[in-house]
Amino acid sequence: MTQIYFNEERLSLDDFASLCAQTLHRQDxxxxxxxxxxVLIYHRDDLLTAAKTDRQNTLAELHRALSSGPGVFAVQGLYDDLAAIDxxxxxxxxxxxxxxxNGGGGDHFAKAGSNGRIWNALQKVAERDAEAFVEYYSNPLLALICEAWVGPGYEITAQVNQVRPGGKAQQxxxxxxxxxQLNEVVARFPLPLQILSQYLTLQGAVAHSDMPIASGPTQLLPxxxxxxxxxxxxxxxxxxAFFQQHAVQLPLKKGDGLFFNPALFHAAGNNVTGDHIRTANLLQVSSSxxxxxxxxxxxxxxEAIYPALLGKKLSAAQLQAVVAASGEGYxxxxxxxxxxxxxxxxxKTQQQLVLEALQQDCPAEEFNARLAEHxxxxxx
Structure with missing residues (x-):
């Protein structure tokens, strides 16, 4: 009979270690x-070229990498325009x-104040600089990766994490x-629902600085x-203890991306440099x-970005990407x-509303009225 509910007494470190001992076969x-x-290493140009030839196969490979594969991959040059990053x-x-x-905020899995954290960076950037938002999120490759794991109609949130010199690793x-959730809450969920939950969210990080190993890039347990x-x-x-013995780290360059299954064991690393601030924009992409x-x-x-979109010449893919990042698609x-x-x-969704308005060259004031009515x- 299949076990549906589990508690801590039934955990098996041997089973966990056996799974983590797998070897990645590059040819897969x-x-x-x-x-x-x-950890799989992809390059921006390869993925964009492959997607033009066979988008579905490209999506499928990225999905397999996060599910039946090691659960994590890096993308070199996710952003080729570093001016948008800066x-x-x-x-x-x-x-x-x-x-x-004004007192700052707390952090998950780390001592409050040891790192810098911006909650809801997505909205705060849009409200402060619409052009910067559009430049950043009109990235077709980012949209492709999001869709590969959670499908269309996703929603993005973003939280900036900054680990300063001397900053300690996360748990x-x-x-x-x-x-x-606390373990007593988790244990109330049937195991199939626990497995399902990992398919509802994609975790990503965009490097906003170079991340040498000494600066503490994310520790990962493939x-x-x-x-x-x-x-x-x-x-x-x-x-x-097993994680601390077997976790791996990869250096990243500014503009690179790292994406992983939310069920992957991971943690921000120790920044042992004397002067290097490690900054990442953490993306959490949720299924509809x-x-x-x-x-x-x-x-x-x-409302903040619509005037910028009106005067911006974007490809269809870029427009779809920035609209997907800014409006509700469900x-x-x-x-x-x-x-x-x-x-x-x-x-009708917000995304459909804004695309229709842009197609009609609708003035910002009228668009705002339509949005309020919606x-x-x-x-x-």
Whole structure:
């Protein structure tokens, strides 16, 4: 009989170690340029070229890398325009300084104040500099990677993490959803639901600085996402010790990306440099079937960036990418009395609304009115 519910007493370090002992076979992932320490290394140009030829096969390989593969891959040159990275980095510094003056915020899995953290960086950047937002999120490769794991209609949140010289490593952990829950809560979920939760979120990090090993790039334990009971295991001292003995790190260059299954055991590393600040924009991409960790005010984001979109010449892929990052792409929940389905089974989404407005060259004031009416209709 299949075991449906588990508790800590049933955890097996031997089973976990056996899964983590797998070896990556490079030939199973032909689009990758290399494999280092059981982490797949892709390059921006290779993925974009492959996607033009066979998009579905490219999506499938990236999905396999995160599921049946090692659970993590890096993308060299995810951003080839480093000016877009630097522009956002300057905004991050201004936001960090402003928030530090007002008391700052806490961090997950690390001592409060030891790192710099910006919650809801996506919305804060959009409101401060719409052009910077558009430059950053009009990245077709980022959109491709998001879709590979969570499918279309996803929603992005972003949190900046800065590990300063002397900053200590995080506790190894799994991520949202169940990675944020206490074990007594996790144990109440049937194991198939625990396994399902990892397919609802993609974890990503964009390097906003070079990340040599000494600066503490993310510690990773390839294959650990395959341990079904892992949401109950990551606090266990035996599993923490195993992680500390076997975790790997890869250096990244500014503009590179790192993406992993949220069930992968991971942790920010120690920054043992004397003067190097390691900054990453952490992306959490949620399936339309799930809920994001943060509440982003997409109305404010769209009002902020719409004038910039009106005057911006973007390719169709770039436009789709930035709209996917800025507006809701899922029709529910809504009030079906006032927001009934039109021409199908679902009401119009924010993403459809903004694309229609741009196609019609709708003035910003009129678009804002349409957006307000759209929101009003969705309220109960």
């Amino acid at each position: 992932f032909p689009l990758a340029r290399a494999a280092e320490k059981n 522009r956002s980095s300057n905004l991050f510094e201004a936001i960090l300084a402003s928030e530090a003056a 190894p952990h799994r991520d949202y959803h169940l990675g944020f 294959w650990s996402q395959q341990y079904a009971e892992g949401y109950l295991a990551w606090r266990d001292p035996r599993f923490i 079937f799930g809920k994001t960790m943060e509440k982003v005010n997409h109305v404010k984001v769209l 029709s529910f929940p809504t009030n079906l009395d006032t927001d009934p389905p039109l021409g199908g089974l679902v009401p 929101e009003r209709k969705r309220e109960a």
